[in-house]
Amino acid sequence: MELKRESRSSGDTRKKHHLIKRLKKAAKLGEKLENLCSREAGKVDTRTVLEAQVGTAHQETLCQSIIDDIDPNIRYCAYVLRLGADSASDVEGLVKMTIGKNKGVGLDLLEAEVEAASLTSITWRGHTVPLRNADLAICILKAQDATTNLENASDADVEEATKMEMFDSLLEAYGDAERFAKNAVKEDMEATAKVKSSKSEQFSSDLNFVYNYVAYNYLSRRIQRNLMLVDSLRHKLEQEHSEGARFICGKYQDIVKLYDNVLQDSLALSQEIDAKIWYFKAWRTLYVASAYEILNKDWEAISLLGRAREYNSQARSALSQVTVPDKDDILVVTLKEVEELENIIRSYRCKARATWHLRHSGSDDSDVTKKLGELTIDEKSKSDVKEIIEEVKPNF
Known part of the structure; x- marks a missing residue:
């Protein structure tokens, strides 16, 4: 009764809702007490059982009385929102819409x-x-x-x-x-x-x-996300190259930074992923070499490509020691991927060496640009690379 008097006398809407929640809680507790007394009828005296029943009914009545007080407001809200004509459906529709929007408290x-x-x-x-x-x-x-x-x-x-x-x-x-x-x-x-x-x-x-x-x-998914970003940047670079645009050194630096993050996360994992660490180091070094090549530092690029080949060989050696791959592994490096990277590194080294010889053979810049345009870095075209290099040799 005290809660009911406070709820009616209080003009604060927030306090009123708080009192309503307390009334609901009291009604539920009273119902639980009644059920407990009913189950334990042989252990609880009749007076206690009757008091529990009266208390439950009293709490339910108080709670229903408060609901009746706010029911007109709910029906008015439903009317304004054009939910329907029937009062019961109005309230039900308003509740469903509120839960659907806010998913309830x-x-x-x-x-x-x-x-x-x-x-x-x-x-x-x-x-x-x-x-x-x-x-x-x-x-x-x-x-x-x-x-x-x-x-x-x-x-x-x-x-x-x-x-x-x-x-x-x-x-x-x-x-x-x-x-x-x-x-x-x-x-x-x-x-x-x-x-x-x-x-x-x-x-x-x-x-x-x-x-x-x-x-x-957590670490594997972080690596996977960074590798997806690397693939995205790599595709953009390949597209610019096919369109004849000049490579931007900053994009190579972005790829190198992503591989740094991959290696940092990889080192935090167990030693069984040595092959992956060497594999990602090889990719990182490859793009560092590409950045040096853009800056016309051909000899530095050649040295870095040699180091990338060493890293890839370490990856092949570590991968050969893995007898049965883990089926739960998220990041998988296969022997086929290592071989593909080896071909890519070989193609880049051929192009870098040819670039160095062309720059030091006395040819003018236009001749160098023309012959470099004939070179390919596609790992599937080894024979084409060798033929072009053979054509370049007389000018050395």
Whole structure:
């Protein structure tokens, strides 16, 4: 009754809504008390049961009375929004529209918690561990949903900007999961420092496994995103080259910076990805050499291309030691890709050497430009490169 009097006397709308929520909560608690007394009829005296029933009915009446007070306002809002003529449908339509627009207060969090309850374990690299942290489970579920959306977008023709937004959502989810996992590991270390047991050791092992799973996927997806940006810049450079435009050195620097980020993330992973580290180093060095070539520093470019070939050979050697590739691996470097890169490096070295000889053979700039235009850096045209170089040799 006190809540009802306050709700009617108060002119503050915000306070009135707060009192209504308290009345609803009181009604629900009264209903639970009544159900409990009914189930335990043999253990609860008759007076208590009757008081619970009266209290429940009283709370429901108070709550319904408040609802009746605000019902005209709700129906008026529905009328203004032209939702219908019937009062019941007006209110129902207004509720559906509000939930559809705002998704209710905390509805997203509630749905995530319900889904997280179904995620009880994680299977990765042949091991299955239980997942006990609810907040961490919610973040992992978001990351899994974002991964599914990204994979579906990769199968379909989706714009690059849309894929980049999906990558950002995926990285945000894994970033949140990594923070939760790191905090959980830190708290567990502080707890086990005081008291240790066989059960706590198993719990710590499972928690570290989950953290490694999250950190691996987070770093791998960051690498994947940077590689997608590299491919985009590479296609733009190839298009400009085919159109006869002069290469811009800044674009090579952008690609080199992206490969720096890839290598930094790769070094944070385990030693089993040595082949990937050498492979990405080779690509990075290749574009550093291309930037030097644009600046007419041919000898430096030739030296860097030799180093890129060494890195690629290291990648081939490390890749040959991998007997069975991991099926859960996100970033896969195959022997075919290493061989293709080797052909690209060889083609670039041929062109760089030919450029150096042409510049030091006494030919004028127009002759150098003409003969360089005949050279190709396509890894599929080795014989064409050799033939053009043979034609250039008499002028050396």
